Each structure stands twice: as C-alpha cells, then as structure tokens.
Amino acid sequence: MPKHTIFVCKSCHRSSEEKPNNPPFDGDILLDKLKSLCISKLPNDELKIQSVGCLWACDRGCVVAVSSEDKPTYLFVDLTPEESAASLVEFMQMYIKSRKGAVVWEQLPQVLQSAIFAQIPSVKS
Template sequence: MTTWITICDTCKRDDWEARSPGETDGETFAALIESAAEGVEGVRTRRHSCLMGCARGCNVALQSKGKLAYTVGEFKPSPEAAEAVVGYAALHAQSETGQVPYRQWPQAIKGHFVSRHPPLPDSDD
C-alpha cells in the first residue's frame, strides 16, 4: 500500500532568509525528499502549504489508508534528512499497521517524531 509523504513547503527555520533568500526551507526540503523518493516502491510525495508546526520546521506527514500516521519535524533541509524520511516511509509502506520497529528506523529520523495518529475508522459507526 502507498505511503504518502506530505511535505510542508512553507516551513522556515530561523535563519532561512540569510541561507537561501527567495526559497523557504520547506521548498528546499520538499525538492530533496522528492528526489530521494524517485523510484521508491510504495512511496509518493506531495507538497502542502503549512502543516501548522512552525516551531518545529521542517515538517512532514507520513500517511497511508488504514495505518498509523506520523508527523515528523525539526529537520535541517539536508540530503541525509530527506533520505531518512523516505527510508522510513518505505518501511511504513511495507508495514501492515504503519508501525515500524525502532531498530529499523533510519538514524537521521530518530528524535524527530512529533505525533502519531490512529487511522480513521472504516465507517461512520
């Protein structure tokens, strides 16, 4: 089943303007994640303006129908962080419940989990 990586493209870390004027940290991170996710089975990406985690930028949501969903944040927009997000998303896609054993987590994603959300019910009952 596909795991979606939703990347906040409006995230800005404190010194973003000095580092890359005209492009937000979120845009930079989105491009890195999109590149890292190319050809990875079971993983797709999309951008969204503002995940409302401004104090923890750069933010990403990992979601799949019927599985636990996660929000991760406080990343520097780096290739290593992007690879870790995509690596975790691939493991999430392979997991029946969305839960991934800690020992399998990419090192660069550890310490970046903000929240975990249960899957939505299958019906309105």
C-alpha cells in the same frame, strides 16, 4: 495496495535561523530532495509526495507528515533538508512494507528518532 503520502510543509524553515523573505525555504529544498531520492528508491505507484502550504508547526523547523488510509500517520518535526531526505526515504521503505504501518522506534533512522513528534492511529483502527 494503499497509496502512501508524504506531506511536506513547503513554507517551513528551521526556527534557529531567521526565515528568508523569498523562497526557496527549507521545506521547498527538502521537498525537492525527497522527490529526487524517491524516484529511484520507492515504487511510484505506492507513493505520492505532496507539498502543503502549512502544517501548523511553524516553530518546529521543517515538518513532514506520512500517511496512508489504513495505517497510522507519523508527524516529524525539526527536520533539516540536508540530513532528513535520505532518512525519510528509509522510513518510507519500512512504512510501505509494513502491513499495518508499524515502525518500531528503534528501527527509525537516527535523524528521525529525535524528530518523531506523533504517531496518530488510523481512522480504521
């Protein structure tokens, strides 16, 4: 089965608050929470959690991209570390189980319904 990747922008910070001068930034906090939750809830042979320096959506709070070679990529913005980690794990469970990576908007956890920014088709589509 294909490997799935969650890309977390570790330099992100919610735009409504002043960005602190020193880490941890909100992206770092979200990354740590995701790693702890994923250990117990998702198969580690199916999932890679990768931090990235920047996802170029700096005015959109915490930003996460979910990708797999044969599935669409999802981009989530305006996430908060406190509320989003568990919802992202729930989304990943659906994404991994779906052969084509299709997740119906209505099935998204409530927190992610307002955070979905884009669904980008896979290159192989």
